[in-house]
Amino acid sequence: MDALQVIGDTPFDMVISDVRMPQMDGFELCRRIKENRETSLLPVVLVTALGRKEDRVRGIENGCDDFFTKPFDRLELQARISSLGRLKRYNEDLEHAEEVLKALAYSVEARDVTTGDHCQRLVEMGTLFANYLELDQKDIEGISKAGILHDIGKISVPDAVLLKPGPLNDEEWEIMKAHPVKGEALLKPLRTVQKVLPIVRHHHERWDGRGYPDGLAEEEIPFCARVMALIDVYDALRIKRPYKPALSHQEASKIIIGGAGQHFDPELVKAFTAVESGFAEIHDRRKRTKGGKN
Ligand SMILES: [Fe+2]
Numbered sequence: 077m078d079a080l081q082v083i084g085d086t087p088f089d090m091v092i093s094d095v096r097m098p099q100m101d102g103f104e105l106c107r108r109i110k111e112n113r114e115t116s117l118l119p120v121v122l123v124t125a126l127g128r129k130e131d132r133v134r135g136i137e138n139g140c141d142d143f144f145t146k147p148f149d150r151l152e153l154q155a156r157i158s159s160l161g162r163l164k165r166y167n168e169d170l171e172h173a174e175e176v177l178k179a180l181a182y183s184v185e186a187r188d189v190t191t192g193d194h195c196q197r198l199v200e201m202g203t204l205f206a207n208y209l210e211l212d213q214k215d216i217e218g219i220s221k222a223g224i225l226h227d228i229g230k231i232s233v234p235d236a237v238l239l240k241p242g243p244l245n246d247e248e249w250e251i252m253k254a255h256p257v258k259g260e261a262l263l264k265p266l267r268t269v270q271k272v273l274p275i276v277r278h279h280h281e282r283w284d285g286r287g288y289p290d291g292l293a294e295e296e297i298p299f300c301a302r303v304m305a306l307i308d309v310y311d312a313l314r315i316k317r318p319y320k321p322a323l324s325h326q327e328a329s330k331i332i333i334g335g336a337g338q339h340f341d342p343e344l345v346k347a348f349t350a351v352e353s354g355f356a357e358i359h360d361r362r363k364r365t366k367g368g369k370n
């Protein structure tokens with residue numbers, strides 16, 4: 077426990093730990109480090125006199141990055157430690173790049189004050205929905221990240237179009253409709269958001285094939301994008317815009333249910349009816365903390 081405390085308080089580059097220790101062994105220490113989001117990128121090397129294969133497997137299962145068996149060669153140890161250090165710095169750079177993109181997405185959202193904290197609500201609703209649907213951890217994470225990043229392509233939409241109080245003309249609508257493709261292109265170079273790309277590109281597709289940008293229909297639309305499409309519309313219905321009032325949960329729910337098989341995947345609409353009270357709760361709570369600005 078003491079080690080975990082120190083690791084939490086100090087920015088180490090690496091942890092080298094014995095396996096056999098009193099109280100918590102090295103496997104447990106490693107697992108706890110990797111489970112914690114704050115320390116999950118910290119390389120962990122286990123050093124032990126045990127040469128057994130089962131121990132190596134257990135070490136790997138608990139997320140350890142390398143495993144040295146005593147006695148070890150000093151030069152080899154140094155070389156492997158410096159390569160783990162390089163890997164850590166590379167992962168940190170990727171993480172920083174992702175944070176920059178999220179900050180960019182939030183700044184796009186902030187341009188349109190009428191949407192409130194739409195992205196944050198989508199993160200919460202997406203996580204709730206994805207857990208209910210029992211999606212795997214990668215998809216849950218993808219939907220959650222997409223909650224923030226899905227409209228990042230709106231960075232290329234000028235204020236005159238994005239903030240226009242009335243309906244868009246044909247030319248303006250074409251500019252607006254380009255945002256999913258622009259968003260995908262912006263995110264594409266970053267390896268850590270690859271799961272998010274299909275959601276960003278396809279979050280405005282419709283089950284009946286009348287959406288954009290590709291006019292995909294039914295199961296051609298990536299599943300997580302269908303999830304995002306539903307929660308994105310639910311949230312848009314619930315907020316007041318210059319050209320429309322905020323709908324109550326009951327009114328928004330009726331529109332979502334009415335859109336089954338047209339706008340939305342009918343199976344997802346069924347699932348929506350099981351979790352919609354959670355959506356309403358997220359919406360109402362965030363509205364309260366924001367002083368009812370929606
Ligand atoms: Fe969008």
Ligand SMILES: [Fe+2]
Pocket residue numbers: 194226227308
């Ligand atoms: Fe959105």
